[in-house]
Amino acid sequence: MLVAIDGPAGSGKSSVARAVAERLGLVNLNTGATYRAVALVALEENLDLDDGVALAAVGARVDLAATGASYAGEPIPEDALRTPEVSAAASRVSAHPELREILVERQRAAARATEASGGAVVEGRDIGTVVLPEADLKVFLLASPEERARRRALQTGREEELERIRKAMQTRDKRDSERETSPLKPAPGAVVLDTTSLSLEGVVSRVVELARERRGERRSAVEGPPGDEASPRNAPRRAL
Numbered sequence: 001m002l003v004a005i006d007g008p009a010g011s012g013k014s015s016v017a018r019a020v021a022e023r024l025g026l027v028n029l030n031t032g033a034t035y036r037a038v039a040l041v042a043l044e045e046n047l048d049l050d051d052g053v054a055l056a057a058v059g060a061r062v063d064l065a066a067t068g069a070s071y072a073g074e075p076i077p078e079d080a081l082r083t084p085e086v087s088a089a090a091s092r093v094s095a096h097p098e099l100r101e102i103l104v105e106r107q108r109a110a111a112r113a114t115e116a117s118g119g120a121v122v123e124g125r126d127i128g129t130v131v132l133p134e135a136d137l138k139v140f141l142l143a144s145p146e147e148r149a150r151r152r153a154l155q156t157g158r159e160e161e162l163e164r165i166r167k168a169m170q171t172r173d174k175r176d177s178e179r180e181t182s183p184l185k186p187a188p189g190a191v192v193l194d195t196t197s198l199s200l201e202g203v204v205s206r207v208v209e210l211a212r213e214r215r216g217e218r219r220s221a222v223e224g225p226p227g228d229e230a231s232p233r234n235a236p237r238r239a240l
Helices: 013-024 032-044 052-059 084-093 097-113 127-131 145-156 159-178 200-223
Strands: 002-006 027-030 062-065 068-071 120-124 137-142 191-194
Touching (some): 002 013, 013 027, 013 120, 027 062, 027 097, 032 052, 032 062, 032 084, 032 097, 084 159, 097 120, 120 127, 145 159
Parallel strands (some): 002 120, 002 137, 137 191
Antiparallel strands (some): 062 068
16 A cells, blocks of 8 residues: 655654554655755765756665665665755755656655555655555645744754744745646645644544545455455545
């Protein structure tokens, strides 16, 4: 089973994806780590952040697994990917179509590699629209700009920079939603959840409930009703 969770920064997708994956016994894949990995390498090697071809060459050496991102076979520590400098650079490099094309294939391969062991919860900004449009469940998380900034400030321990964080998110939202390649938007058929006033447990429980419903429908479609050996694999899903 493949679950796609998309949404802007601070919408709660990372926390939700981790918890949902744990409850469903699935692998958790954070695709944002691949863009951060490229940004980190680009900064370390003094590459031009506007050189899409050079960035794509770096992306071709990035891999993704449940343990995180790696470059040239070497795992990259999560804290190295979460610095303000890398976050800002990741926003810039992610706009390049040449890089996105490469990383989408790396992300797609990582997700499909998990299917033999049950599947994955894959989080990002274009999972349901581009990376895995065939995902069994597609969820798009939203939250108010103020709440998203508050969450990110608490997460990073920079509460005194709340206004700066809010403005940075606003800039990132504009760039992500207006880019020509893979703009940030809900996928067709995605369940849109506004998490502004919801607890983490409330969001996780809802996504788990939806995933279990889809998993049951998938099994029914494959097995068919008792005595019906000709039941189609792609039976229509029950409306939410």
